[in-house]
Amino acid sequence: MYEKMIEPRVSETDGVGHINNTTVPVWFEAARNEIFKLFTPDHSFKNWKMIILNMNVAYKSQIYFGQDVLVKTWVSRIGNSSLELYEEIWQNDILCAEGKVTYVNFNLEAQKAERISDSIREELGKHLLHNETDEEG
Template identity: 40%
Template sequence: MFTTTVTPRFGDADGLKHINNIAISEWFEEARNPVFRIFTPDLNLSYEKWKLILARTEFDYLAEMYYGEDVEIRTYVIRIGNSSFTIGQEARQNGGLKAKGQAVTVHYDFLNKRSVPIPDDIRKKLQEHLITEDQK
């Protein structure tokens, strides 16, 4: 599991100090970078080096989050397929689960415009961060 701490920005909040729903999408995207580094360590976005494409995201907003209090984003793998894998994420503030989400990501060859199998060495690294529902 990877953990990222986010300090909400003033612009992430509304007049009641509630965090806007769009902030979760941005925070979760940023917190996926350690997983992306497994595939592309330098995060180089060239067609020759970048190997991932986002296929689907979903978010569940469970409770309000507030400006002025750090948010812990937990990122882990919940499923590994042949050419795709699913990333699970949680946003926690003051110890409470406030939002959760998933992102289906595909190992992709941009030059040939097709998905490709996840190599065994990368699969092993993903498995190190695999957490099933009963392990949470």
Template identity: 40%
Template sequence: MFSEEFNVRFYETDALAHVSNTVLVGWFESAREPIFKLFNPELDLQNWPLILASYKVDFLEQIYYGHKVQVRTYISRIGTSSFDVYQELWQQQIKCVTGTTTLVHFDFKTKQSVAIRDDIKDILLENFYPLN
């Protein structure tokens, strides 16, 4: 599991006094940085090797200003060139949000998917969390 903590900033709250739903996908993306570094250690945007194919977010509880949040990041599926990242957002020991993102190892020059190297698959497997 990869883990990242964030402070909830005041401007991330909305008129209903909880964190805006749009903020959560940003936290999820930020918490995927260790996975990005597996494919691109320098995070070189000129040679980016991944594309986001889809994501789904389920809102379970509200998140509030004044308490840190923790994003727990796992791998829930590994294919030849794509994989699913399963994430949970926790606040005060309560699971508030879950999300699954499909990422594809991709070559922008050829506009084709590329097989994930075995050494990277091994690290992804170390963080595997089966959903079923």
């Protein structure tokens, strides 16, 4: 599992006093930086590999300014050229949001998907959702 602590900003708080729903996908993406680095180590957009295909967010509980949130990210599936991630946002030990996202490893120059390399697969495999579930019980 990858983890990222985020400190909510005042600007992310909406008129009813909680973090705006549009902020949650941005936080999920911020927690993916270590995964992006696997595919594009120099973070160059010229060589960018991770193209999003699908994203879903389920809101479970309100999130508030003034209290840090923890974003947890697992790899739920590794395909030939794509991968799926499962994500959670926690605040004060309460699950506040869940996300699922699918990315494809894409060659911008050739304009086609590419197989995920064995070295990246190995690293992603360390963060598989079922591995952690198996270890816990």
